[in-house]
Amino acid sequence: MTHQRRLLIQIIQNADGHVDALALWERARAQDPTLNKVTVYRTLGLLKKHGLVDELDLMHLQGEKHYYEARTIRDHLHLACIKCGRIQEFESSLFEKLKGQIERERRFHIKVVRLEAGGLCDRCQG
């Protein structure tokens, strides 16, 4: 556990929204200007592998980058408005049931699940 990792993890945990790799790098550099971009990618890879962060596309509303968030206890899904760009999160017991159904009917052991929807949010309709 190096101080670089500690810093990156702390930033992801405390981030309110979703950060992409370069945004994470920017924020980390504010506190440790020597921290390298490569370290960001390597750390993200590690955290992903250990299930501590989840990776999202958020419908690629701006470019092909990925977004990251600290994993929460309960899975949630993401709604990306293609008009205003707002990202909403949504928790649902139906989602939990659906996961259960997959595990049972396919005998598939889920490690990561990612549900993203793109469309128009309530503010952007009509």
Add this chain to the structure above:
Amino acid sequence: MTHQRRLLIQIIQNADGHVDALALWERARAQDPTLNKVTVYRTLGLLKKHGLVDELDLMHLQGEKHYYEARTIRDHLHLACIKCGRIQEFESSLFEKLKGQIERERRFHIKVVRLEAGGLCDRCQG
């Protein structure tokens, strides 16, 4: 509607699995060697925008590329085995219910949904 587009659309429609942009290009070039990679990307962008194809990550099991599939009448979700790489598809009325719940409770008008899970398939457990 150019013959390049017609060809690309036909390949995606008839593809059994999921193709990435370069695989699509390879297959297209077999029939039209002058067809350019850029045209593939541009056509995919168009088809995506019009909701004719869906874009997937499939857990980025091999690299950061995207995979594409022709949109079907009923949405389905994707299960990617992180051990053997097998991709399974799964349809569920719970999935449909969940989408309904999102549209109702958030007044979110869904245009695209993408549900991907990573984990261990039945063959790869134990």
Add this chain to the structure above:
DNA sequence: TTACGTGCAAAAAATTTGCAGTTTC
């Protein structure tokens, strides 16, 4: 014919790799 699509070349964006040196435990 005219707006739209394509190819080509080049660039941009996102991510990975090799290696030598430096930390962590």
Add this chain to the structure above:
DNA sequence: GAAACTGCAAATTTTTTGCACGTAA
């Protein structure tokens, strides 16, 4: 002290852009 981690530079992979020419309707 050994194993693991980092920075640096350079490479790879994936996708986008500018522009002149060509083609479908």
